[in-house]
Amino acid sequence: MSDPVLLVLASLAEGDKHGYAMMEDIERFAQVRLGPGTLYGAITRLEQRGWIKPVASKDERRQPYRITAAGREHLTSQLDSLNRVVKTGLSRLKEA
């Protein structure tokens, strides 16, 4: 899976993170290193859609983000759909 929007949401589902922390976390759990442009493209879209929001921080330059209720809902629906595809694919591979 390499959709940056889902990767960012999945990262923030664990807790608030700033850009670099998200980048490291995503590399750990998905083995995907997002470039700064790709990461902030996803952050911009997610904030515009109301799926994440900035949260107050002492370090103004390292802005943390939090997943919103709408963001959780979207992530759940996307992962459910992905889960169905994975389950179907794996069972068909076993049958073949």
Add this chain to the structure above:
Amino acid sequence: MKTLLRILARLYPAAWRKRYGAEFEALIEDARPGLGGALDILKGALAMQVTSWTPSRVLALSAIAGVLIAIGIAFTRPPKWASTAVIQTDGPAPDRVQTVAQTALSQNALLKILQTSDIYRNNLKTLPIEDVLELFKRDIQVSLAPGDKGNIFQVRFTYGDPRKAQQVTQALADNFIESNFTRGGPEAFRLVEVANLPQQPVNPAFSGKIATAGLAGGLLLGGPFAFLLYRRRRPPQ
């Protein structure tokens, strides 16, 4: 690398930089991206620029791009020069000129001019002689002089060298006069104006027509995109 990354980060739209600029720079400092990261920033900046475009900006940019491309293409075309010679006939020109042209512009007559004038040298290296003669014919125009009573016609030849254009036009005009004479035509052909040496190319690198064509082409290509953008951004009714 740091400087390059900073420059690339400045390619993002101003409004975006105002909101995310500081934290984006902090991320670049922490992540220290290499060349791949630099390309990712460039890609992100371009994508963000495109999403921030308004329909009117798309139209303006496509119009400007159209004009620039048209001028660019015009500059790559080699200039062509047209020379004209004018011939007068004693009687009505149209029928007689058509008859005489069969001899004056025959394969043999054109081949002779081709050999003596040293024209289409590059084409002769790559194309069969029949095809080069076809090219030669396409660059020759024989027409009635504008506004005339019908007894004056002009021979015009267009070529990439003004002196060669003049030389060949004169040879073609001489061919018409000689052919009329050898065919025993009842009306004499007289050279009223010798072939001129053209001063301006017929396809200037920049002209209003070229700019207008580029503008129209740019608007035609950018118009549908601007319309789609307008439809997409229009608030729901």
